[in-house]
Structures are given as structure tokens and as C-alpha cells.
Amino acid sequence: MKYLCLVYLDHEHWSACPDPVCADYAGQLAESGTLVAGEALHPVETATTLRIRNGQMQLYDGPFAETKELLAGFYLIDARDLNEAIRIAGGIPPAKYGSIEVRPVRQLQLES
Known part of the structure; x- marks a missing residue:
């Protein structure tokens, strides 16, 4: 199953994690x-x-919503289940400075 791991950071930590680490x-x-x-x-x-x-x-x-943490990037992953997705998201380096939202990807329901 695919999961989208959304990386959120505040202004203070936007560049805290070096690009090569990510x-x-x-x-x-x-x-x-x-x-x-x-x-x-x-x-x-x-x-x-x-x-x-x-x-x-x-x-x-700019963004429409006023929030403290802002979307900084994403990782689209393929994981067996939510537990594996969370384990993978836990390794995303910016998690040390902000937060990672893990959300399952929904397939569009196409009419026949």
C-alpha cells in the first residue's frame, strides 16, 4: 500500500536538516x-x-491556511501496512526538527 509522508517544519527549522542527509x-x-x-x-x-x-x-x-508548521516536502512510499509506514517515516531526518504526517493513499473510484 502506498503512504504519503508529509514533512512539516516551522520557519526556525526549515533548513535545519542538510539536503545531503535527506x-x-x-x-x-x-x-x-x-x-x-x-x-x-x-x-x-x-x-x-x-x-x-x-x-x-x-x-x-503563500499558503491559504495559517499554521505554525508548513509543508516542506514529501516521501511517497510503498509499505506493507501502517506500522511499516510509521517505521519508515520515523527515519525521515527532518522528523527531528518538525513532524511527519503519514497518510494512506486512496485510489480514485472510477465509474464503469
């Missing part, structure tokens, strides 16, 4: 066949949020 862990997951995809994100100030209301697109600079 890349090394992603490399280990890739070698084991567990990593499906993973990327780091630019700081939240570079974000654009959009909403469609009444057929009109509205654009906002």
Missing part, C-alpha cells in the same frame, strides 16, 4: 524499493494558492 535517506529507501517519489519544497513564501468559486479562479500568495 537525500541519503531517500537513496536508502530507493535501493530497498520502498521509495516511490520524494521531493523537497521551496519555502512557503514561494507558494501560490488557488480556489475556484462560482467558475472564477482566485489566486493568493
Whole structure:
């Protein structure tokens, strides 16, 4: 089953974990066949949020929600179950500075 591990960090810890450390862990997951995809994100100030209301697109600079911790990146993994996904997420280096949200990926239900 696929799980999305969302990495959240506050402004103070945004760069606390060096890129090579995260890349090394992603490399280990890739070698084991567990990593499906993973990327780091630019700081939240570079974000654009959009909403469609009444057929009109509205654009906002930055994130729409005000939160203390901001989405910094993700690891999409393939794990046997939630317990294995949590074990893998526990190794994600930025977990020492922020938090990792582990969420199962849902398959879209297509109409026949």
C-alpha cells in the first residue's frame, strides 16, 4: 500500500536538516524499493494558492491556511501496512526538527 509522508517544519527549522542527509535517506529507501517519489519544497513564501468559486479562479500568495508548521516536502512510499509506514517515516531526518504526517493513499473510484 502506498503512504504519503508529509514533512512539516516551522520557519526556525526549515533548513535545519542538510539536503545531503535527506537525500541519503531517500537513496536508502530507493535501493530497498520502498521509495516511490520524494521531493523537497521551496519555502512557503514561494507558494501560490488557488480556489475556484462560482467558475472564477482566485489566486493568493503563500499558503491559504495559517499554521505554525508548513509543508516542506514529501516521501511517497510503498509499505506493507501502517506500522511499516510509521517505521519508515520515523527515519525521515527532518522528523527531528518538525513532524511527519503519514497518510494512506486512496485510489480514485472510477465509474464503469
